[in-house]
Amino acid sequence: HVVQTLEGKGEEEAREREERLRETVKDVAYCNIEEDPPIRTTCPGPYDVIIDSGTLTASSHSKEMFEVGVGKIVGLLRPGGTLLSFTSDRNMDGPETGTYTIGCSQHH
Numbered sequence: 001h002v003v004q005t006l007e008g009k010g011e012e013e014a015r016e017r018e019e020r021l022r023e024t025v026k027d028v029a030y031c032n033i034e035e036d037p038p039i040r041t042t043c044p045g046p047y048d049v050i051i052d053s054g055t056l057t058a059s060s061h062s063k064e065m066f067e068v069g070v071g072k073i074v075g076l077l078r079p080g081g082t083l084l085s086f087t088s089d090r091n092m093d094g095p096e097t098g099t100y101t102i103g104c105s106q107h108h
Contacts, residue, residue, distance in 0.1 A: 031055055033069035039076060046078035052085040 004014040029041035033056065039045075050073055060066035074083055 031073070033059055033065075033072055036072070037076070038069070038072045045076045047076055047081055048078060049082050049084060050077060052083065054086060056085060 004010070004017065027041050027043035029039045029043070031039050031052075039050075052073065056066060056069050056073065060069055070083075077083060
């Protein structure tokens with residue numbers, strides 16, 4: 001309901017949006033990029049959207065492992081599907097930089 005408050009909308013609109021979202025989202029699944037397939041779910045792919053909230057970066061110990069993981073996840077998308085990844089830039093050989101990238105723009 002926070003989004004509706006920020007948008008200046010009321011409780012009824014918040015409930016309607018929540019109901020539409022619950023009808024749309026089919027499953028929230030656990031992902032382990034070291035497994036094949038990396039996603040275990042009762043809702044078989046291919047998927048329209050996969051959202052990563054830092055799993056790929058956090059679980060990758062090298063650039064090569066990250067690239068393999070991204071390849072596995074992208075391979076689960078339908079043609080034209082979207083991988084939405086929320087993560088900070090991370091040097092695989094050092095500490096996180098505390099930045100994130102949207103398109104070509106880097107933010108702190």
